[in-house]
Amino acid sequence: MTTGVWLVGARGNVATTAMVGARAIANGVTGTEGMVTERPPCDALDLPFVDSLVFGGHDVQSGSVVEQAEALHERNGVPGRAALDAVRDDLAAIDDRIEVGTARNCGTTVERLADEAADEADSLREITNQIRTDYDAFAEAEDLDRVVVVNVASSEPVPHDPTQYDTVDAIEAALDDDDPLPASSLYAYAALSAGYPFVNFTPNAANALPGIRELAERENVPHMGRDGKTGETLMKSALAPMFADRNLRVESWEGHNILGNGDGEVLEDEENKAGKLDSKGGVLDGILDEPFHNRVRIDYTPALADWKTAWDDVRFRGFLDTQMKLQFTWEGSDSALAAPLVLDLARLVAYADREGEGGLQPHLASFFKAPLGVDEHRLAAQFDMLTEYVARHTDARADAEGGA
Amino acid sequence: MTTGVWLVGARGNVATTAMVGARAIANGVTGTEGMVTERPPCDALDLPFVDSLVFGGHDVQSGSVVEQAEALHERNGVPGRAALDAVRDDLAAIDDRIEVGTARNCGTTVERLADEAADEADSLREITNQIRTDYDAFAEAEDLDRVVVVNVASSEPVPHDPTQYDTVDAIEAALDDDDPLPASSLYAYAALSAGYPFVNFTPNAANALPGIRELAERENVPHMGRDGKTGETLMKSALAPMFADRNLRVESWEGHNILGNGDGEVLEDEENKAGKLDSKGGVLDGILDEPFHNRVRIDYTPALADWKTAWDDVRFRGFLDTQMKLQFTWEGSDSALAAPLVLDLARLVAYADREGEGGLQPHLASFFKAPLGVDEHRLAAQFDMLTEYVARHTDARADAEGGA
Amino acid sequence: MTTGVWLVGARGNVATTAMVGARAIANGVTGTEGMVTERPPCDALDLPFVDSLVFGGHDVQSGSVVEQAEALHERNGVPGRAALDAVRDDLAAIDDRIEVGTARNCGTTVERLADEAADEADSLREITNQIRTDYDAFAEAEDLDRVVVVNVASSEPVPHDPTQYDTVDAIEAALDDDDPLPASSLYAYAALSAGYPFVNFTPNAANALPGIRELAERENVPHMGRDGKTGETLMKSALAPMFADRNLRVESWEGHNILGNGDGEVLEDEENKAGKLDSKGGVLDGILDEPFHNRVRIDYTPALADWKTAWDDVRFRGFLDTQMKLQFTWEGSDSALAAPLVLDLARLVAYADREGEGGLQPHLASFFKAPLGVDEHRLAAQFDMLTEYVARHTDARADAEGGA
Amino acid sequence: MTTGVWLVGARGNVATTAMVGARAIANGVTGTEGMVTERPPCDALDLPFVDSLVFGGHDVQSGSVVEQAEALHERNGVPGRAALDAVRDDLAAIDDRIEVGTARNCGTTVERLADEAADEADSLREITNQIRTDYDAFAEAEDLDRVVVVNVASSEPVPHDPTQYDTVDAIEAALDDDDPLPASSLYAYAALSAGYPFVNFTPNAANALPGIRELAERENVPHMGRDGKTGETLMKSALAPMFADRNLRVESWEGHNILGNGDGEVLEDEENKAGKLDSKGGVLDGILDEPFHNRVRIDYTPALADWKTAWDDVRFRGFLDTQMKLQFTWEGSDSALAAPLVLDLARLVAYADREGEGGLQPHLASFFKAPLGVDEHRLAAQFDMLTEYVARHTDARADAEGGA
Ligand SMILES: NC(=O)c1ccc[n+]([C@@H]2O[C@H](COP(=O)([O-])OP(=O)(O)OC[C@H]3O[C@@H](n4cnc5c(N)ncnc54)[C@H](O)[C@@H]3O)[C@@H](O)[C@H]2O)c1
Ligand SMILES: NC(=O)c1ccc[n+]([C@@H]2O[C@H](COP(=O)([O-])OP(=O)(O)OC[C@H]3O[C@@H](n4cnc5c(N)ncnc54)[C@H](O)[C@@H]3O)[C@@H](O)[C@H]2O)c1
Ligand SMILES: NC(=O)c1ccc[n+]([C@@H]2O[C@H](COP(=O)([O-])OP(=O)(O)OC[C@H]3O[C@@H](n4cnc5c(N)ncnc54)[C@H](O)[C@@H]3O)[C@@H](O)[C@H]2O)c1
Ligand SMILES: NC(=O)c1ccc[n+]([C@@H]2O[C@H](COP(=O)([O-])OP(=O)(O)OC[C@H]3O[C@@H](n4cnc5c(N)ncnc54)[C@H](O)[C@@H]3O)[C@@H](O)[C@H]2O)c1
Ligand code: NA
Ligand code: NA
The missing domain is CATH 3.40.50.720 (NAD(P)-binding Rossmann-like Domain)
Structure with missing residues (x-):
């Protein structure tokens, strides 16, 4: 066949x-x-x-x-x-x-x-x-x-x-x-x-x-x-359930993506970026119950070529109101x-x-x-x-x- | 009751x-x-x-x-x-x-x-x-x-x-x-x-x-x-399945933990550390199929007190033999x-x-x-x-x- | 007196x-x-x-x-x-x-x-x-x-x-x-x-x-x-000379600042942010000889309160055209x-x-x-x-x- | 000539x-x-x-x-x-x-x-x-x-x-x-x-x-x-003076190096590592006035080959006894x-x-x-x-x- x-x-x-x-x-x-x-x-x-x-x-x-x-x-x-x-x-x-x-x-x-x-x-x-x-x-x-x-x-x-x-x-x-x-x-x-x-x-x-x-x-x-779903958002969908299941309340999740390929160039255009930000942002809202600060940035940085780098900063609140944090850097060949x-x-x-x-x-x-x-x-x-x-x-x- | x-x-x-x-x-x-x-x-x-x-x-x-x-x-x-x-x-x-x-x-x-x-x-x-x-x-x-x-x-x-x-x-x-x-x-x-x-x-x-x-x-x-399972190892058990399911072959996973509380002080003693390293290391071996470089370090750093900080560096190989990486920093109040x-x-x-x-x-x-x-x-x-x-x-x- | x-x-x-x-x-x-x-x-x-x-x-x-x-x-x-x-x-x-x-x-x-x-x-x-x-x-x-x-x-x-x-x-x-x-x-x-x-x-x-x-x-x-000059820009002025003196050509320097205090709130307003971005960006241009990709982002993230966090990603080119990188996270009480x-x-x-x-x-x-x-x-x-x-x-x- | x-x-x-x-x-x-x-x-x-x-x-x-x-x-x-x-x-x-x-x-x-x-x-x-x-x-x-x-x-x-x-x-x-x-x-x-x-x-x-x-x-x-002086230690000699001059008292500086080349292999041998740790550790002691927790780790991680990665975690104390921190990741081709x-x-x-x-x-x-x-x-x-x-x-x- x-x-x-x-x-x-x-x-x-x-x-x-x-x-x-x-x-x-x-x-x-x-x-x-x-x-x-x-x-x-x-x-x-x-x-x-x-x-x-x-x-x-x-x-x-x-x-x-x-x-x-x-x-x-x-x-x-x-x-x-x-x-x-x-x-x-x-x-x-x-x-x-x-x-x-x-x-x-x-x-x-x-x-x-x-x-x-x-x-x-x-x-x-x-x-x-x-x-x-x-x-x-x-x-x-x-x-x-x-x-x-x-x-x-x-x-x-x-x-x-x-x-x-x-x-x-x-x-x-x-x-x-x-x-x-x-x-x-x-x-x-x-x-x-x-x-x-x-x-x-x-x-x-x-x-x-x-x-x-x-x-x-x-x-x-x-x-x-x-x-x-290939990089930062993949990570989010793997990690956010951990916070939810452990009752660790996410207060903010900041994602900063930099990439230097053709996709990055097109996404420099705010018009074209909108759809991408939508689908990237939605994953967390779909997993975490309570409202939180959720921002995704995508920036075009030619020096990176196809090696997309995401930096995420997550602040969450646990026992006795304690704020803690997770930060990750993901670097992968986008393609x-x-x-x-x-x-x-x-x-x-x-x-x-x-x-x-x-x-x-x-x-x-x-x-x-x-x-x-x-x-x-x-x-x-x-x-x-x-x-x-x-x-x-x-x-x-x-x-x-x-x-x- | x-x-x-x-x-x-x-x-x-x-x-x-x-x-x-x-x-x-x-x-x-x-x-x-x-x-x-x-x-x-x-x-x-x-x-x-x-x-x-x-x-x-x-x-x-x-x-x-x-x-x-x-x-x-x-x-x-x-x-x-x-x-x-x-x-x-x-x-x-x-x-x-x-x-x-x-x-x-x-x-x-x-x-x-x-x-x-x-x-x-x-x-x-x-x-x-x-x-x-x-x-x-x-x-x-x-x-x-x-x-x-x-x-x-x-x-x-x-x-x-x-x-x-x-x-x-x-x-x-x-x-x-x-x-x-x-x-x-x-x-x-x-x-x-x-x-x-x-x-x-x-x-x-x-x-x-x-x-x-x-x-x-x-x-x-x-x-x-x-x-x-509270910190670095929790993260590992949330993340390692992502690599496995996506057929991204982990080549090395280095974990470096620093902490400054009483537990850290006791773990300075190599004798007492052994059991901890065992249970921390085992999680990945239990999830990832193939052998890989798996090391966990725990170091006592008094300045951190109870705020344990873990830094993990993961190298994995994907399509077309491409090596990529994930690094994360987790900082939480251990207790x-x-x-x-x-x-x-x-x-x-x-x-x-x-x-x-x-x-x-x-x-x-x-x-x-x-x-x-x-x-x-x-x-x-x-x-x-x-x-x-x-x-x-x-x-x-x-x-x-x-x-x- | x-x-x-x-x-x-x-x-x-x-x-x-x-x-x-x-x-x-x-x-x-x-x-x-x-x-x-x-x-x-x-x-x-x-x-x-x-x-x-x-x-x-x-x-x-x-x-x-x-x-x-x-x-x-x-x-x-x-x-x-x-x-x-x-x-x-x-x-x-x-x-x-x-x-x-x-x-x-x-x-x-x-x-x-x-x-x-x-x-x-x-x-x-x-x-x-x-x-x-x-x-x-x-x-x-x-x-x-x-x-x-x-x-x-x-x-x-x-x-x-x-x-x-x-x-x-x-x-x-x-x-x-x-x-x-x-x-x-x-x-x-x-x-x-x-x-x-x-x-x-x-x-x-x-x-x-x-x-x-x-x-x-x-x-x-x-x-x-x-x-x-207190945080990310202080770091830049300490680090950029190292790249210059060692003839390591910076190709891009991305700075992403998140903060949650009153200053952050005012800087949400694009109008007020302009002056800040100017003075933050200028330092590198004043130290590095050659043109490079230089971007600074400042985002308001209430969960951080006064604890400003900067994430910088620097790509530089050295011997034999080799691209290398430095990333840092600075977290300090702004005040x-x-x-x-x-x-x-x-x-x-x-x-x-x-x-x-x-x-x-x-x-x-x-x-x-x-x-x-x-x-x-x-x-x-x-x-x-x-x-x-x-x-x-x-x-x-x-x-x-x-x-x- | x-x-x-x-x-x-x-x-x-x-x-x-x-x-x-x-x-x-x-x-x-x-x-x-x-x-x-x-x-x-x-x-x-x-x-x-x-x-x-x-x-x-x-x-x-x-x-x-x-x-x-x-x-x-x-x-x-x-x-x-x-x-x-x-x-x-x-x-x-x-x-x-x-x-x-x-x-x-x-x-x-x-x-x-x-x-x-x-x-x-x-x-x-x-x-x-x-x-x-x-x-x-x-x-x-x-x-x-x-x-x-x-x-x-x-x-x-x-x-x-x-x-x-x-x-x-x-x-x-x-x-x-x-x-x-x-x-x-x-x-x-x-x-x-x-x-x-x-x-x-x-x-x-x-x-x-x-x-x-x-x-x-x-x-x-x-x-x-x-x-x-090529990587982590170079960074230290560029950064430590900033802490000293700004009267920010370093409490701990943890450096974790991973590398996978021949040098890394030889340094696996504790005997051969000693001299390296000495020269790496000495730089900070030579710049910072007061005693602090100073540790350098070098680990052999074959997957990295010649791409040495250093992760440093610095805790310092500033105004009003406030503890703050800097973390950096340096990744360069060692050679x-x-x-x-x-x-x-x-x-x-x-x-x-x-x-x-x-x-x-x-x-x-x-x-x-x-x-x-x-x-x-x-x-x-x-x-x-x-x-x-x-x-x-x-x-x-x-x-x-x-x-x-
Ligand atoms: N790489 C990733 O990880 C990833 C993940 C999710 C989604 N995507 C999406 O995949 C798409 C492709 O990414 P890429 O990195 O290959 O981008 P690219 O810019 O390298 O390739 C896009 C190609 O599409 C062509 N093209 C544009 N409009 C077209 C049209 N209307 N009809 C036919 N061809 C058209 C372009 O000429 C170009 O050759 C993008 O939409 C991107 O958002 C990529
Ligand atoms: N904090 C975490 O995230 C975490 C996660 C997993 C496991 N643990 C384990 O929990 C244990 C406690 O951690 P901690 O941070 O509270 O340590 P800790 O040093 O603060 O407390 C341990 C207490 O146990 C007491 N103790 C020691 N030996 C004893 C004995 N034989 N009988 C009775 N009491 C004894 C000590 O005097 C001390 O008061 C450790 O074994 C640690 O490895 C902690
Ligand atoms: N914290 C830092 O690390 C840092 C570094 C460099 C510069 N700065 C600058 O210092 C300034 C103060 O920062 P902050 O964190 O204290 O901000 P803040 O918002 O906490 O305080 C600013 C104060 O100024 C008052 N104010 C505003 N306009 C005024 C006016 N026209 N006349 C009199 N008072 C006025 C406000 O009511 C407020 O009380 C900002 O411009 C900030 O950009 C701060
Ligand atoms: N790469 C760096 O950034 C850096 C920085 C500072 C210092 N160094 C030092 O430079 C040296 C070389 O590093 P490398 O990465 O090239 O290591 P390498 O293992 O690739 O090369 C060392 C070479 O020295 C040879 N050798 C060993 N002992 C010898 C001897 N007694 N006489 C002659 N040759 C001998 C080995 O056979 C090998 O070919 C190491 O001591 C390393 O610590 C390297
Ligand atoms: Na399941
Ligand atoms: Na000078």
Whole structure:
């Protein structure tokens, strides 16, 4: 079974790192660290093999994945030289499968960066049709059993009134009227309406709009999002339950993130930053009962390149009114943290699709800062959901096999 | 129903802070932050009220709890002035219920500090008899329905060959022969043989010896331990599962603890430190699959007084072999972290005793660095065990009530 | 010789802590840690004694210094109970010497806080006359040999075009025309025109306006500023020379400050923050040769109260193009850091005044983030200037004495 | 003028990185960051050019500098690929100039690593003669105007009674009697007795023995040491004066170093660690007046490779007895920090030698943790000494030129 992975934002850091990594694993030059699906419980599922994944995608900046990978190596040391050398030809082949996308309603910063985007004059219907045509052509050309679309494009501004798009009909009307639907939702619409599973790794509206969710239900296509949980927010979801369970009342949680990659550059734009701050801030509010001072800062610091550094300062009150504190510094390669999750998610929604499980995929909550349709933000409890999902499927299989 | 809480090490920081806090809560001058039993799920259990707990205990240093509380306030600011003023009389009353304990086989450092300990010439039988007499006298004098013993005495050296005490008979023989059983085990023996529940909040051998465990089973008395999980190790048990579940391979985890209180002073002695390092180090090994560099340092730094500071440096390897890192600094009042758990544990073992649930109490695993009889070290999973225990008991009650 | 210290912002944290400290030292209940003038080299100068200083001041908020000191103790633990008890009566006496000041052009945040300020309708001339009358009355009532004015009032917005006030005449014209001169400059004008030495511990314009500086020269009155260097910026001025001298090229220096006191509250207002960010940022630019990424954030986090925490992240490039990093966390009581310097500065400008040394006092550069008239920002070099000043004066004295 | 730089420990990390860097600079593929002599004030001196330095040395481990440089690149990313490729041939040429040294009295750890050391049976006289022969042969073969010897070999145990070697005669006698003089002193003796300037970049005894110092005086050969000041200790010497000058009384300074390179491995041996801890600890004692808790830990953590990480925790007491704190984390490539200083020192002692300035070189104090013959540990004051030295020499030159 061959599975196609269509990456929106295919020349970005996350996409490039995901493709380099998948091909480096396929070529046996690196291990599978960082991939959740390569260890228990998920390794018990019958997932598409990493080395069988076929990549393609959309982008709005010219260039090539090979160049992007070289640049990542030069600036960050990730990927390493050996991995890069081993996958160069594979990347060149992928380059041929990257199509021109749309930068519609992505904000001025992205529009400025986009040197290769769908014609400004095109109607939204023309754009979504073209996107769907690209998906179909990929499936056909590569002779794929299944295509999943993963959005790893730049952060967009939050749409002005997202609630207005609360039905499929409202979405259809917005497409007809050239309403300012963001690009992410156009990609999601095109995918889900044609039966392609969709994952939103970004903080963008995409498939979070109620009308798009209704569409996915109606078409019974699996989808999930939003905003991959990779660093500071991952830490928060691991640590905040400790404070809650121990009855240590958090009084303030200050998070200061500095990063120097393309994502950081786009997030310099206050408009594009808003969605990110939302999903980052929400996790703590979802875990801690009582109100507290909750601030997240994201600052662009070019010297860090892709090595995102988060400094968090937590003050909490315990026994006898005693104020105490925790501070942590997390320093990780942003793309090396995100990329394996992109592969995990592609594999897991492909699996769900094969099992005929359409709609939201709550068992994937642990992957996201703002998991659609899930209120549980505690990391361990989210992992329990994944474990139970796997158990359900492997028990079913065992039963089936046992019965045979 | 009145419950007596007998604290071994009653004039120590943890004991004093627990008693100040309990009485400050009873007097309405502080809240219940830090107490696990005062929030869901445990608040649904029918536990002895905090303000009904009656305190007594053993110690081997002279002095008074009032003086100790004053000293804690002066050096650390914890307890605060208001709490201290509100409980002064209550503490004075407790002072009358503190008896002379034994420092047998506690190492030279503790023996040096002990200015008021059982006679060196006494046999172990004489000592355990006296201890039991003290427990009984407390129960009678205060007209208590139940007495639970909580060990919060200084760290002891690890006994030379703990496996030799693997049956009740071996313990009895050791008592007869004046074998070098550590003081903590004498307190545990005296308690469990007379039907008093026992909690070991220290890294000491106490009730961890197989023979003592057999005794508790035989007598059907609840007991649990060991080594309260309050700071760095608590953090480890919250964070390590994140690395494991995300397939981020930990390569080294360096923990450096500095503290300046009495516990720190005793731990300066390499002999006494060994047990502590064992229980601190074990948590990570119990969570992370693969071998890694695991070191814990504990250093005595008087300037910090009771404000223990831990600095941890974690290096882990993720996608594409990328090494990343997490560093954290935890700064907490050691006693304010530990004291509420002492109250929690006293209430929960009293409850188990009333329910007739003898032997080890695995649902209390989350409270301990090295939970007896439990291999699960992941904090959230340990809390799940507690939640399930509570659910079992509240459902049972609901059934019973429903049935009535 | 009795010296009066007139504090503008007399009920603020810094002023209150300075007065509590001075009186606690006078009463022998605390040491002189934190005071530069109490150790070499300055202790060799014949400075007014700390216990002889007489305090008074202006403020625009009602309340009392005693209450403020109590509040500081409750929220921060500083001052401690013993010091506070020892000085309560002294503070009450000072309260009688605090007059109503002006909040003119201090921005809306300060105006909102000011419940007791000079009449809005008064002309600038009326205001400056009243201020001077207050200074004179203090000198007379307390029979003082000398009065020095130290501005420790809240941060103000930066005046729109400070260069327009570049001569004494321009200042006089502005006063006549009710131009928007900030309150700090009114206090400075009133002081310097009447021969009272003036120190600006705030980031405010005050005596930094060229016209005010000309006035001080003309009247031969010592003055200095601006913005006391107490925490993160002090660290920067100690550390940046190390990078420069070792040819380690700083690429980015991110500073994130969180604080929860009144100063933090005022700095929440972007308008008032501007001046502070200027003086904080300037130090590094003054030490490091090459351009680099230099950002300072100041965030208000109430849970910290007066305990300002700075987190700095420095990336620098060394041999073979290697990027390395330094991160530090500084946590100090903001007022306990600033207050002793207020006493130091009062003593040192009083001394300069007695020596007839009018105009700017470059030897005091080490005390300020943005030392007026001094380009040297390296802490050690600034201390050398102080050492040389002291040497000059003590040698002169030795010569004089030797000659006698 | 060609200058030879003879590195004792020539295949170690520091030596290799110094040689790679010098040749990379010569080949124009990297800048001179990290070199003190390449910026003011030293760049005004007429120093030997970096690209004219000729390298040779001793070691006791087999292998080649090229292999060592490759290994450094693989493990640490430093040197980078481009630099390494550019200097490969140069390194191969240097390999031919590396001779077998002696591991005498270097402790069992070094002896175990040493697979290529002078015969155990040789007398000390035979060994020192051979060393001197190697120095001479290098000078002759490469037609060098001058040879300077820089010791960058592994840390040795501290000699049992260093004071016994307090005269040249005592040294000579020790050589005759095969007393346990450490290898470092043999290299120093051989160099200084033959007129070759000597720099001790290690914590080893070497030229610190009084008898060796007397020898250098007598022969009028410049020499200096000991223990290069590159990371945590550099920070201490920059920061401690700030506390002193501000009258902030340090109560404890805890330093925890973790590193994973060869130096770390040797320092695992308590014997070899002693000298390092001495020189690291001494800096603070030399700056801070009053006694305080001063501890330095060095732990071997292989995962860090050459990226040494120091965590320091400083508690200090300021105004009103307020305890405050500073914590820092320094993470640097150990070799990239040390290597440029090796080049600086070689150039500066070569210069001194040309100027006829024998004996200790106090103006080089800033380079060392324990500068021989210098009590000044404050970094800025040490840099002032360097600045004055340069001024003296450039003024002299200007005078000379002016006079011509
Ligand atoms: N790296 C992480 O840890 C992480 C975690 C969570 C979420 N994310 C999100 O993943 C996304 C990608 O991050 P990145 O670091 O790869 O950013 P990037 O800037 O390197 O890449 C984004 C790519 O998307 C392209 N793009 C922008 N708008 C597009 C459009 N409308 N259609 C098609 N392509 C478009 C850009 O040209 C660029 O190539 C961001 O939204 C980021 O917030 C990243
Ligand atoms: N504070 C924490 O966060 C924490 C966490 C886990 C475990 N613990 C453990 O709790 C224990 C108490 O810690 P602390 O900070 O209160 O120490 P402490 O030194 O302040 O108090 C210990 C007390 O025990 C007394 N004592 C010693 N040996 C005794 C004996 N044989 N019989 C009776 N009394 C004896 C001492 O005289 C002292 O009063 C230690 O073993 C410590 O390791 C503390
Ligand atoms: N604490 C430090 O470390 C530090 C360092 C450098 C500079 N400073 C500066 O010192 C000043 C005082 O800081 P703080 O923490 O005491 O602040 P604060 O808010 O506690 O006190 C300021 C006081 O000034 C009064 N005030 C405001 N405007 C006034 C006016 N026009 N006339 C008279 N009084 C006025 C306020 O009512 C208040 O009582 C601030 O400008 C701050 O930026 C403080
Ligand atoms: N890297 C730094 O920041 C720094 C700072 C100060 C001091 N130092 C000192 O510099 C020295 C070198 O450090 P490194 O990181 O290069 O260590 P390393 O272990 O990589 O190199 C030491 C080299 O010396 C060789 N050696 C050992 N004993 C010898 C002997 N008797 N004769 C000749 N060669 C011998 C070893 O074989 C090895 O090749 C150490 O003493 C270290 O303490 C390093
Ligand atoms: Na769980
Ligand atoms: Na200086």
